[in-house]
Amino acid sequence: MKFYITTPIYYVNAKPHLGHAYTTLAADVIARWRRLKGDDAFFLTGTDEHGAKVAEAASAAGQEPQTFADEVAGEFQQAWKNLNIEYSDFIRTTEPRHEKGVMAFLEVLKKNNALYEGEYRGLYCTGCENFITEKELVDGLCPAHKKKPQEVAEKNWFFKLSKYLAPVRRLINSDKLKIGPDSAKKEALGLLKQGLADFSVSREKVKWGIALPWDKSQTVYVWVDALLNYITARGYPNLSPGAWPADLQLMSKDILKFHAIYWPAMLLAAGLEPERELFAHGYFSINGQKMSKSLGNIIDPNDLVKEYGADGARYLILSQFPFGQDGDIKVEKFKEQYNADLANGIGNLASRVSNLIEKNFDGAFTKKEPRASSKDFDALLAENRIDEALKSVVEGFRELDKKIDREKLWSLVKEDKAKAGKILSDIANEILALAQKLAPVLPQTAQKIIKQFSAKQIKKGESLFPRK
Numbered sequence: 001m002k003f004y005i006t007t008p009i010y011y012v013n014a015k016p017h018l019g020h021a022y023t024t025l026a027a028d029v030i031a032r033w034r035r036l037k038g039d040d041a042f043f044l045t046g047t048d049e050h051g052a053k054v055a056e057a058a059s060a061a062g063q064e065p066q067t068f069a070d071e072v073a074g075e076f077q078q079a080w081k082n083l084n085i086e087y088s089d090f091i092r093t094t095e096p097r098h099e100k101g102v103m104a105f106l107e108v109l110k111k112n113n114a115l116y117e118g119e120y121r122g123l124y125c126t127g128c129e130n131f132i133t134e135k136e137l138v139d140g141l142c143p144a145h146k147k148k149p150q151e152v153a154e155k156n157w158f159f160k161l162s163k164y165l166a167p168v169r170r171l172i173n174s175d176k177l178k179i180g181p182d183s184a185k186k187e188a189l190g191l192l193k194q195g196l197a198d199f200s201v202s203r204e205k206v207k208w209g210i211a212l213p214w215d216k217s218q219t220v221y222v223w224v225d226a227l228l229n230y231i232t233a234r235g236y237p238n239l240s241p242g243a244w245p246a247d248l249q250l251m252s253k254d255i256l257k258f259h260a261i262y263w264p265a266m267l268l269a270a271g272l273e274p275e276r277e278l279f280a281h282g283y284f285s286i287n288g289q290k291m292s293k294s295l296g297n298i299i300d301p302n303d304l305v306k307e308y309g310a311d312g313a314r315y316l317i318l319s320q321f322p323f324g325q326d327g328d329i330k331v332e333k334f335k336e337q338y339n340a341d342l343a344n345g346i347g348n349l350a351s352r353v354s355n356l357i358e359k360n361f362d363g364a365f366t367k368k369e370p371r372a373s374s375k376d377f378d379a380l381l382a383e384n385r386i387d388e389a390l391k392s393v394v395e396g397f398r399e400l401d402k403k404i405d406r407e408k409l410w411s412l413v414k415e416d417k418a419k420a421g422k423i424l425s426d427i428a429n430e431i432l433a434l435a436q437k438l439a440p441v442l443p444q445t446a447q448k449i450i451k452q453f454s455a456k457q458i459k460k461g462e463s464l465f466p467r468k
């Protein structure tokens, strides 16, 4: 079965941080799990490189926007490599394949009578890359950026969103466009109830962008430009069969409106199918505070990889709190958790068991046919409950550890070798089964365990997770 999963593309105005890593790792886990099940999973991520915000960041760095974007896009790719993220494609919105697709899409919208020319007057925050209303200001400033918005009056091309609100509501209500978790679905339906204004698809003031094909004084609104990556990466306007729609689009809940309403509306207007499922994960705070540059508490995923290895970092990032809810990360607990769950948990168990088998049974045990993957585990991942799936595996290893203690295997091998051998074989088979489940989340560790326990002669080997 084909399966197409995406992350949002990330703005290159800042380096990759924990938030980017969280979404991208979640997508990687689901894509890897699908591939292990035999699906043909396509996993897309990338970078969003146009717009005033990027141009400003480039100018602050004394660089041309393209040079700046090249550099930061490279940092994203490196961070994903360090975290052992296996994407199928990495799209950049400054690539010709994307720019061509965006122009073709806007021509289709115009031809389908979904666009009109109008004048927009309003307050614009370059930090948000969006218009902001008086009501949203705090002391005259954008609350997110503590910046005074600019007064803007300009000619824009508008998208007739109003025409598509009812069809989009029907899609969401009927779960033809499935939105998870429930809180996100409710939020999207609430926004639709409120009614949303037509939005402009072009900007006159923003120079760093894709020119509108029929009006070169305008560039494509950066959000429209960005959303289209999901189809341009698949070859739009020449989509091959099965390349669209996306089966699952992951994001943080702050950009739900764009993905749950604007995006399906744009697709309908262009005569394309809407995406099948959206899943919005929550926000996280660091030690009770919002992660921000000014607080200096931004976590660089590369630092976690340096400290705990790729699998250790993957585990720590994904296991903090339920996927889909808000949560707080206590950085000082990372080490404790790493030691408890990985070094003294999975790692110690593998070494205990392999040691007992090597010393007492010449490194051999009675292998069973590997079980088909567990239904419960698959059901959790099918519902994007990544943290729970992961927890169930770690718990499985912990149970085996308890079993060794309960049966006092180290003395049982001396008293009743046959019985100890049978129990050890069961445990070793169970370890192999758990390693299969672990593979999408901790791929390197799973591979090492499988290799170790599938060997003709099992040896204790190096520890999987050195204690910190």
Ligand SMILES: [Zn+2]
Residues within 6 Å of the ligand: 125, 126, 127, 128, 129, 142, 143, 144, 145, 146
């Ligand atoms: Zn702002």
